[in-house]
Amino acid sequence: MNKTYFLDLFGCAKNQVDAETLMAYLNDAGWVCVSSPAEAEITVINSCGFIETAKRESINAVIEHKRNGKRVLLAGCLAERYADELFESLSEADVVFGNKDLSKIVSAADAALHSVRTQLVPLSSDTNIRYKSRPLLSPPGSAYVKIAEGCSNRCSFCSIPLIRGGLKSRQIEDVFDECQTLLDRGVRELCLVGQDIAAFGVDYSGKQLLSVLLESLARLDGDFWVRLLYLHPDHFPPILDFLKRNGGGRFLPYFDIPFQHASKSLLQKMNRKGCEEDYMALLDRIRDALPDAVIRSTFLLGFPGETDVDVEILLDFQEKARLDWAGCFTYSREENTPADAMKPRVPKHAAARRKVLVEEKQTAITEKQLERFVGREFSVLVEEKVDEGLYLGRMFAQAPEVDGAVVVHADAAPRLGTFTRCKVTARAGFDLTAEKVR
Numbered sequence: 001m002n003k004t005y006f007l008d009l010f011g012c013a014k015n016q017v018d019a020e021t022l023m024a025y026l027n028d029a030g031w032v033c034v035s036s037p038a039e040a041e042i043t044v045i046n047s048c049g050f051i052e053t054a055k056r057e058s059i060n061a062v063i064e065h066k067r068n069g070k071r072v073l074l075a076g077c078l079a080e081r082y083a084d085e086l087f088e089s090l091s092e093a094d095v096v097f098g099n100k101d102l103s104k105i106v107s108a109a110d111a112a113l114h115s116v117r118t119q120l121v122p123l124s125s126d127t128n129i130r131y132k133s134r135p136l137l138s139p140p141g142s143a144y145v146k147i148a149e150g151c152s153n154r155c156s157f158c159s160i161p162l163i164r165g166g167l168k169s170r171q172i173e174d175v176f177d178e179c180q181t182l183l184d185r186g187v188r189e190l191c192l193v194g195q196d197i198a199a200f201g202v203d204y205s206g207k208q209l210l211s212v213l214l215e216s217l218a219r220l221d222g223d224f225w226v227r228l229l230y231l232h233p234d235h236f237p238p239i240l241d242f243l244k245r246n247g248g249g250r251f252l253p254y255f256d257i258p259f260q261h262a263s264k265s266l267l268q269k270m271n272r273k274g275c276e277e278d279y280m281a282l283l284d285r286i287r288d289a290l291p292d293a294v295i296r297s298t299f300l301l302g303f304p305g306e307t308d309v310d311v312e313i314l315l316d317f318q319e320k321a322r323l324d325w326a327g328c329f330t331y332s333r334e335e336n337t338p339a340d341a342m343k344p345r346v347p348k349h350a351a352a353r354r355k356v357l358v359e360e361k362q363t364a365i366t367e368k369q370l371e372r373f374v375g376r377e378f379s380v381l382v383e384e385k386v387d388e389g390l391y392l393g394r395m396f397a398q399a400p401e402v403d404g405a406v407v408v409h410a411d412a413a414p415r416l417g418t419f420t421r422c423k424v425t426a427r428a429g430f431d432l433t434a435e436k437v438r
């Protein structure tokens, strides 16, 4: 049998790194990744099991691939969280494979290839995961670097600690090595990710080590970006001095800080310690240190007990916070999380209406915030050729997949996956248009 597989990926950046690592192990074992399920012997679904909608999406993919006559290997967070139930009830999944020890994917794939119905959920985590040599699924020039696994914050609505366990940070030299290798491979943007990178290092040193990690990455040579994603606001790490000192363009003044809400009483029920005043003080501290700082956040609407007054507090916070980007989600009841038992529940339609209110408010703020880049020159990481003289890329203020893009007009063709200097000429919705200057 020719060992070919198609990878169907769901979920977050951390799950993408897992998928890339699964591919590394399979490719090393002689498997070949093909670009369409039709050509593949098996389909590997790296699923998401975080919230209801994501779970349904992954299960529908299993059923769809099976309907197309594929042998289906269900991997990822959904498989990890519900292994027994899925093996019992989802016969369309030939193999159910947990995500604690990704190196075992080869035996799981062989089982799928030979249609041996298998449930393989390793208990221990494979600490020396071979991150370095993995294929990259990000746009040209960009890569996610997972610096820690799991989370110990235990937000009451969140199922991730149930799936990924408590915080397990990687060793600094290990992350340094991986970043060195990625830069040697031509990567120009290193997006540091974890469930909460603010807590990096606390599990094995008792201290937040993100600034120490950044100091070590500053020893790397070359022109590249380091972007920080998922910083918990309640314990924002001591990185501002470092970023101020190293503000020459490599360590981006870009912060992804999921506030989730601004109502103190609601945040307490979420098992989060902050409030509107704390978060405004944090934003002021960041902007005092880095006036051009770009801040992205996430808001959760419809948490049990949320009132119209709570939503008013959030809308008021948005007005004051002037965030550059924000994503909004509605609360999803997740069994075995503390919030699952909480009451009164907010009807889904009310949660959806509140989400629209917050999104509409944020759209106006984001568009206004983007205006400050018009007329200025920036480095743009060019990712895609759209047409002759027309390219798509991102500047420091735009993270992969979630923020807008820069539409670059360039006579001389820039190389994909490299930086090119551009002058921003206008804003168009959440995107910016720019002229290549050199």
Ligand code: SF4
Binding pocket: 151, 152, 153, 154, 155, 158, 159, 160, 161, 195, 196, 232
């Ligand atoms: S910090 Fe994020 S991953 Fe951790 S428990 Fe809270 S929401 Fe979940």
